[in-house]
Amino acid sequence: MNLFDVYPLINVTPVKALGSKLWDEKGDEYTDLYGGHAVISIGHSHPHFNQRIKDQLDRITFYSNSVHIPVQQQLAKKLGEMSGYPDFNLFLCNSGAEANENALKLASFATGKSGFISFSGAFHGRTSGAVVLTDNPKIVAPFNQRADVFILPWENIEAVENQLKVGNIAGIIIEGIQGVGGIHVPSPEFLWEVSRLAKTYGAKLILDEVQSGYGRTGKFFAHQWVEGLVPDLITMAKGMGNGFPIGGVLIHPDFKASYGLLGTTFGGNHLACAAGLAVLEVIESENLLPHAEKMGEFLISELKKISGVTEVRGKGLMIGVDLDRDAAPVRSELVSKYKIFTGSSAGKQTIRLLPPLNIGPNELSSFIGSLKEILN
Known part of the structure; x- marks a missing residue:
């Protein structure tokens, strides 16, 4: 028996997760900025x-x-x-x-x-x-x-x-x-x-x-x-x-x-x-509400400075990033080259960001740098 094929899959098989990190079966480490459709609120495998x-x-x-x-x-x-x-x-x-x-x-x-x-x-x-x-x-x-x-x-x-x-x-x-x-x-x-x-x-x-x-x-x-x-x-x-x-x-x-x-x-x-x-x-x-607001303000501010980003919408850690191009190849490269998960949306030029509420500034800065490299 096979699974009913209704999901377009990212070619990654996570086998372990902790905080905002995922690891696949080969041991490669990924940063999770999507949280499985905003589900992972307090980080993976929180003790x-x-x-x-x-x-x-x-x-x-x-x-x-x-x-x-x-x-x-x-x-x-x-x-x-x-x-x-x-x-x-x-x-x-x-x-x-x-x-x-x-x-x-x-x-x-x-x-x-x-x-x-x-x-x-x-x-x-x-x-x-x-x-x-x-x-x-x-x-x-x-x-x-x-x-x-x-x-x-x-x-x-x-x-x-x-x-x-x-x-x-x-x-x-x-x-x-x-x-x-x-x-x-x-x-x-x-x-x-x-x-x-x-x-x-x-x-x-x-x-x-x-x-x-x-x-x-x-x-x-x-x-x-x-x-x-x-x-x-x-x-x-x-x-x-x-x-x-x-x-x-x-x-x-x-x-x-x-x-x-x-x-x-x-x-x-x-x-x-x-x-x-x-x-x-x-x-x-962990006082995550003000932390989410603070991290969101930082992320939105930095994203607006990137050439190739046409609009940034959202509040806290619920953010939509509009690009001047199709977002699908950008998201694909973020996963394959930079090991960063992001999300799609109904808009073909939009990247959706929904990371765990306890995400840190280092992970966000790494994403910002990676997106800059791809777009430029």
């Missing part, structure tokens, strides 16, 4: 992370959500304190797409409506509902297509209000920073207006922080750069488990829970929650 999971393995690894699981409550309490949303409720699941699916359901249940708004360049997942709100027709099967989903122009508040006026909109979903779309940061004014209009027309605001959350931008969530903005629902995953599958939805206290409203078999299992707690503990103990 505290590993120990937390080992300790949990020695106690209990799994039971379903039909029993009390104290580590879930511990995670919820810690997450509430660190995120600034202690009064919100937490629903645990397994991935970002699943988190978005559950947020969409909650918005629809709460409003009694079925329509949703997202934006050009959006990526919200590949599952049945999330994929319809993703701006990529190639991955939307005929089965997924819905007439009451509207993908509107980015930063066009008039289009948002016009669609809300038509009615039947349960919610608006927007990324804290667009990731796959090429690292596009919504302006504070746009986010504020989207929030205001959602309230005015009785729609729920869903902030998709799957890629942009968990400290990546220097705030716990990217939308918190807009002071005072409070969404109805916040979705997260990726950096939440540092490689262990876990996702979640933060839910405004106005939403009413009932038995069976949402559900999952594996979501919130003992091992996943141990991993989630470890990530929060390391972010807190």
